[in-house]
Amino acid sequence: MFIKKSSQVVNPLEKTASIASACAASAVFLFAGTFLMGENLIVESTGDLGILLVYGIVCQGVGWVLITGGIRSVRLSIVGLVLLLQPTLSWVWEVIIFSKPVAATDIAGALLAMIAIYLGSVSKN
Numbered sequence: 001m002f003i004k005k006s007s008q009v010v011n012p013l014e015k016t017a018s019i020a021s022a023c024a025a026s027a028v029f030l031f032a033g034t035f036l037m038g039e040n041l042i043v044e045s046t047g048d049l050g051i052l053l054v055y056g057i058v059c060q061g062v063g064w065v066l067i068t069g070g071i072r073s074v075r076l077s078i079v080g081l082v083l084l085l086q087p088t089l090s091w092v093w094e095v096i097i098f099s100k101p102v103a104a105t106d107i108a109g110a111l112l113a114m115i116a117i118y119l120g121s122v123s124k125n
Helices: 002-007 013-034 047-071 078-100 104-121
Strands: none
Touching: 013 047, 047 078, 078 104
C-alpha cells in the first residue's frame, strides 16, 4: 500500500523522499537486528565499499524507482503477485549464475511459491 500511495505522488521529489524514508526505516530495523545478533558492520576494504555503493544505488535505488513508476499502470493485486516472484526468481538466478547447490526442499519451496502465485493471479470469472 505504501508503494501504491507513493506512485500516486505527482512531484518526483516527494516520490524520492517517500522511497528514502522507507529505506531509512528498513535500515534502522536491519541495524537493530545486526546489533542484537552481534554482527560486525565494518566495511573491510574499498572494494567492498564500492560493491555496496553500486548495490545500493543501482539495484535498490534505480530498481525501486522503476517499480514505483510502473505501479500506476497495473492493478494492485497483480503488483503484489509480481513482487512475490522476486525471491523465487533470485533463487533461480543464484542457481543458474552462481551454481548454488540445490536441495529437494529448495525446489519444493520454489514450486509451491510459483503455484501459489499462479493461483493468486487466476481470475475467478
